Amino acid sequence: MQIIYLILSGIILFFLIFPFLTVAFSQLFKEHIDTKKEQNIYDYACIITAYKNVAITEHLVQSLLKQTHQNLHIYLVGDECQPSDFSLTDDRLTVFYPNPSLKLKAKSIIHAMDNFIRPHDYTVILDADNLAHPKFLQEINLYANQGFRSIQGQRTAKNLDTIYACADSTGEFYKNFVERYVPYMIGSSSVISGSGMAVKTKLYKAYLDSPEIQQGKEMWKKMLQEDKILQNFLLGQNEKIVFAKNAIIYDEKVTTADQVETQRSRWLYSYFQNLPNSSGLILKGLTNLSWNQLLFGIITISPPLFILLFSAIFLLGAGLFINPYMSIWLFMGLGIFTLNIFWSLYLSDVPDQIWSAVWGIPLFIWKQFTALFKMGNPNKNFKHSEHSKAVKIEEVLGD
Numbered sequence: 001m002q003i004i005y006l007i008l009s010g011i012i013l014f015f016l017i018f019p020f021l022t023v024a025f026s027q028l029f030k031e032h033i034d035t036k037k038e039q040n041i042y043d044y045a046c047i048i049t050a051y052k053n054v055a056i057t058e059h060l061v062q063s064l065l066k067q068t069h070q071n072l073h074i075y076l077v078g079d080e081c082q083p084s085d086f087s088l089t090d091d092r093l094t095v096f097y098p099n100p101s102l103k104l105k106a107k108s109i110i111h112a113m114d115n116f117i118r119p120h121d122y123t124v125i126l127d128a129d130n131l132a133h134p135k136f137l138q139e140i141n142l143y144a145n146q147g148f149r150s151i152q153g154q155r156t157a158k159n160l161d162t163i164y165a166c167a168d169s170t171g172e173f174y175k176n177f178v179e180r181y182v183p184y185m186i187g188s189s190s191v192i193s194g195s196g197m198a199v200k201t202k203l204y205k206a207y208l209d210s211p212e213i214q215q216g217k218e219m220w221k222k223m224l225q226e227d228k229i230l231q232n233f234l235l236g237q238n239e240k241i242v243f244a245k246n247a248i249i250y251d252e253k254v255t256t257a258d259q260v261e262t263q264r265s266r267w268l269y270s271y272f273q274n275l276p277n278s279s280g281l282i283l284k285g286l287t288n289l290s291w292n293q294l295l296f297g298i299i300t301i302s303p304p305l306f307i308l309l310f311s312a313i314f315l316l317g318a319g320l321f322i323n324p325y326m327s328i329w330l331f332m333g334l335g336i337f338t339l340n341i342f343w344s345l346y347l348s349d350v351p352d353q354i355w356s357a358v359w360g361i362p363l364f365i366w367k368q369f370t371a372l373f374k375m376g377n378p379n380k381n382f383k384h385s386e387h388s389k390a391v392k393i394e395e396v397l398g399d
Helices: 003-026 055-064 105-114 136-144 163-184 201-208 211-216 226-236 258-289 291-301 304-320 322-345 352-356 358-372 395-396
Strands: 043-053 072-079 092-095 122-127 152-159 197-199 243-251
Touching: 003 163, 003 304, 003 322, 003 395, 043 055, 043 105, 043 201, 043 358, 055 072, 072 105, 105 201, 105 226, 122 201, 122 243, 136 152, 136 211, 136 243, 152 163, 152 395, 163 243, 163 291, 163 322, 197 395, 201 226, 201 358, 211 226, 226 258, 226 291, 352 358
Parallel strands: 043 072, 043 122, 072 092, 152 243
Antiparallel strands: 122 197, 152 197
């Protein structure tokens, strides 16, 4: 029993301390993007997937039409949506209302790509509730000109109107820094956010043709999340996913306890589904001597924050009876982990609302814990996230 306890405690202690070590290491490096050479004006296909609510996309479409980088075309897929709910027209916009219904984000993306009006250099994936900063594509284009083929923008909150929205945003700021900016700065890849990413179109089509997507299309809600399939596909080829921290996409954050459970139960299910892929990347990184694959595998296999915290606290308590010295190490590990969260938020320069809402994080963590019990039947429990924050980009920017 003592050996099992020490092994489990050692694993948890590693994941408590590892983020601090990577953040500290990243502070030794500075990003350099060459903006002096002549810039290619790449062509971007911006795909928006909407399900049962096409009206919420209106402000996103408007924000894309106002981009400083104008070489783009927008493809809006309104699955199970009514044409009467969307009235915007523009030469740079094509709207689809699939019949029969597709009921899957990956199928909506495939539908859009099968109907491109011209070949595009890069494909950008956006969710219906997103808003794009006016310089989003301009920033993406800077990284495209450095030769990068997979570029993740930075998602941030467009609403901080409830304690749950602030807690959700706190987690995103932390993950943006620890799982995206830091790995990119120290030579690995950023974890994909789910939207706001740009990928070379030929590379993205190869991903859509992969067995994981083709088989997953028939699994409905039991399908591994598209963003995880994409990052596994890219890292499997040792492709580097870079983080464009100034390419801002605004995202609607959850506002109620029920929304937290709905969203997190889906994410947790996908995390456990993805464990074999993460461990496989660690093995590939070791056998290929690839720092990119190794570090990315470690980051994506790391337990969700609330599972890590609960596990550490439980093992700390058990250690008082089994191995008090390990309890001391776990206590110190928890302290380092907590300090690293606040350090990461400080380095991210989060808004004041985040600091003032830190007290609400335990409520958010508790709802994530209860979400664990909704993973048993994905097709029954995993509901589509409803979006209601219809705001213009000018309102978010304060213009």
